[in-house]
Amino acid sequence: MNQRDTVHDIAVVGGGAAGTLTALRLLHHAAVPVRIWLINPGPAGRGLAFGTEAPHHLLNVPAGRMSAHRDDPGHFTRWLGDRAGEHDFVPRGLFGRYLADSLAEAGHRADAPDLIRVHDRVVGLTHRPAATGAPLRLRLAGGQSLDFAAAVLALGNFAPGTAWAPPALRDSAAFLADPWTPGALDAVPEDRDVLLVGTGLTMVDMALSLRRPGRVVHALSRHGLVPQPHATVPVPTVAAPDLDALAAGAGLAGLRRAVLCHIARCRRVHGDWRAGVDSLRSVTSALWQQLPPADRARLLAEDLRLWETHRHRIPPVSANALRAAVDADQVRTGRGTVAGAEPAGPPGGGLDVRLDDGRRLRVGAVLNCTGSEVNLTRVDDPLVTELLTTGLGTPNPIGGGFLTDPDGRLRPADSLTPAPLWTLGSLRRGSLLETTAIPEIRCQADDLALLMLDRAALALAGEGAPAR
Template sequence: MKSYQSGSDIAVIGAGAAGSLTATRLLQHADRHRLRLDVWLIDPARENGRGPAYGTDDARHLLNVPAARMTAFAEDPDHFVHWLADRHPQHADHDAFVPRVLYGRYLAHVLDDTARRSAGARLHRVQARAIGTAHHDDSTLSFLLSSGRTLRVDAAVLALGNFAADCRWAPETLRTSHRFVASPWSPDALCAVPPGADVLLVGTGLTMADMTLSLQRPGRTVIAVSRSGLLPQPHASEPLPQSPPPVVAGPPGLDAFRRTVLTHLSRSRRAHGDWRPGFDSLRPLTTDLWRRLPPADRTRFLKEHLRLWEVHRHRMPPPTAAAVRQARELGQLRIVSGHLTDAAVTGEGVRVRLSTGTTLDVGAVVNCTGSRSDVGSLDDPFLHSLFKTGLARPHATGLGLGATRDGRLLSAPGRGDVRAPLWALGSLLRGELLETTAIPEIRVQADGIAASAVALLKRDEHPQRHRGLFASP
C-alpha cells in the first residue's frame, strides 16, 4: 500500500488551457511523489479548458497549429490525435487544423480523466473569480473569491490568460453604444450585429479572420482596419521540412538579433524555397534571444517589430487563409491601413471616419485588437491586490508580471528577495519570455511549474491543516 505524506493545498487561478493543463500536471506529479494534494481550480467559467480561444462553438474557427503539435503532453506527441481518432475520426490527421471547440473538449477530458484516476490528489473546482489577496504569511496564501469565501492554500499558480482587448481607442459615444462589440469572444457577442448591415472590424489579426468567417454573407461588406494593414501569413498548405536552428553568437543587441533572424530566413528560403521552416526553427531559441536583449532594445522591438514578428509567427490555417482570400476577391472583405478617427452613433448604425479620409456607415464595430498584457494599466481588482500586497509586480517591459524564467513570481521592489510560493504561466510571462501564449509553450510551462510546486510542497510538511475554502470573516 502506498504511503502518502500529510496534505498540502494549491490554488490554480484560471481554468482555461493553461490552468487546466497545470491542474492536470499537479495531480500527476503529486501522485508520482506520493504527496496528498488538494488542487483548487478557480474560474467563473462553467467549463474547463475553454477560455476565449477554445470557447467558440463556430466550427469554422480552427486551431492555428496542426493537430500533431497540440498534444497536452510533450512526452506523448500523438495524444491529441489519438483522442481525435477515438471520438472525431474525421479530424484525426496529424497535419489537420481542427475546429477549436474540439480542443476545448479535449483539455476538459484530459483533466477529468486525470482527476478520476488520481490516487492521493484531489481536484476541487470552484466557480468563482479571485478578486483579492486577503492575507499572506511565510507559509500560506489567501485569496478572496467573488463568492464571498476565502481560499487558504500553501502555494498558487496564476493562469489568468487573455485579458479583454483594449477599448481605449474607441470614442466614448461608440464604446458605450450597443453597436460596439468590445469582446468578440464573449458568448453571443455577434448578436449585436444587425443582419445584412456592413461591419467594421478594428484589427487585422487572427481574430479578424475568424470574425470575417462568422460575419460573411452575400450583400454584406466587412471592412477591417489596422495601422499596419498587415494580415497574418498563411501556413503552408503542405507540411514543410524541419530546419536546424541558427547558431546565435556575437553581441546581444537588437541589430544583431535582426541580422541573425534575417540571415537565417534567407538560408531557409534558399534551402526549402520557403521562409517558414526557418522561422519555426527559431521557436526554441526565441526566449534566449529575447532575454539577451538590453531593456531599451526590448522596448524598441515591441514598438517597431512586434507586429511583423507576430504576423509571421501566428499564422492562419490554410482553410481560413483561403476563405479570407476569397472574401477579398468577392469584395466581401476590404482591408484598410489606418485608424478610426471619429464615430457617431445614428438611428441606423454608426458613421465612422477613418484616418484615410473615408467615411463608412456600418451596423456595428467589432473590436478585434487582441488581448491585453499591460497588466499595470488594467482595471482588474485581483491584479491590483497582488501588486498592493507586494506578491507580484508588473514586468519591466510592461507586459505581464515580473518572474523568473520558470514562472516563479518576483515580489514588489523593496521587499528584498521574498518569493512567495506563487507561479504564473502563459501570457502573464510575456515580458519575460516573449514566446509564451501558445499550447506548445504552455504545456511545457505547466509541467515545469507543477513539478517545482510539488517538490516545494513535499519538502515543507504541513501537519496543521488550516487550508481550504472558508466563509470570509
C-alpha cells in the first residue's frame, strides 16, 4: 500500500511508553501537514513495563517526576487527582492508562494532525534512497506494506537473554524464559519452592508476587546485590556537579574516585547519599561518552551493577515487603550462578538445580529475571535481525543497542546511505548508558518529535530534509 504524497507520513514503530511518548509529542508540536502512524499490535502505553495490573508492581520513580511532558511536570499528578500525591509510588498499570489517556487527549485537539493506529507488527524494512518523499517501506506481519518519509523505532525492552542457562534448563518446561509473558506465573506450582535468577528490579516484582507461607523463593545473581530503597522522605535536590570536578578526562579510575567523593560529600552535607546519586543523572551520559572504549567495557563489567542498585531504586513499601519476606524466610537472596539442572523425579516434578558453589536446590520453576537482552545479535525480533543483516542498523559494540548519532539516528554499516531511521530508549543504551527511565525517554521523545517535524517542514517546503 502506498500513501498519497500530500502530507508527510511519520511512523512510530512500537506502542509502549517510548512509542506513545513519541507519538504524543509529535501530536503536541505538529504545525505542518503530517500524519502520525503508531504501529503496534497491542494497546498504546502498556508495553512490558506498564502492562502489569498487579497493585504491588509500583513505579520506581515518584509520581511527581513521571509527567509525559517535560514542559509540564505536574501533568501526571493532575491526572491522578486525589488518587496519589507527587511523592507517591503508584501502580505501574495506572501509569500505562495515563499514557493512553494522554495520547487520546492530544489526538482529540482541534488542531491535531491525524493519528493512525495500526494494530500490527513491523517485521521488515526497506530503504529506497531514490524514492521521492517516502524512502522507507515497512512490512507488517499481516502482509501489508506502508511507505514513510521517516520512522522512529520505539521497540522497548526485549525479553531476557538465556545464554547463561545450561541447555537442560533452557529445554525444561519448568524454565520461564520471560516471566513477563502474560500468564507465565500460572505455570509455577503452588506447592514448590522457586528459583529466581537475577536480583534486580524484576526479581523484586516476582518475589513479591510469588512469596507465600510454605514456599521459599530463592533469588540469586553473580553479585547478589539487591536494589536499594528510595528514602522515606524526599531527599534534597542537589545541582549537577561540574564535569571537570568529576575528573572526566582522568579515565575510569579518576572517575570512580571523583564520583565516590562527590556522593560522600553530599551525604555529609545533606544527610543522604541518594542526593549525590540523583545529582549525577543529568551528566551520566556525558561522563560515559568521555570514557575511552576500554574503560567503558570495564565500567560495565566492574561497576554497573553496583551503580544500578543505587541509581534505580525501589519504593519504600516494596523494600519493606521484601525485607519482611526475607525475615519470614519466604525469600532468600544471595550470590550464585546456575551450573547445571536436571529433572527432579517424574515429569512435572520440577528441577534439581546445581549452583556454582556445589549447592543444590529442588524447585518447581526457575524464572529468568536477568533483565532485558541488550545484545541485538541475540534478540529474536525479525525487524532487528533484518536491520542488522542489511546493515541499515549496526549493533553498538559496547553497552548494547544500536550504534547511533547524537540525535538517535541509526548509523548504517560502512558505505551504506543512512536511512531516515531514529530510535530512543533502551536501544540507545550503548551510546548514552542512562536511557531507560521515563524522565530520560520523555526528553528523547520530545527532541525526536521536534526533529521529525523540522524535517517535515523542509520537505513540504520543497527544500528536502537534511541528509544527516
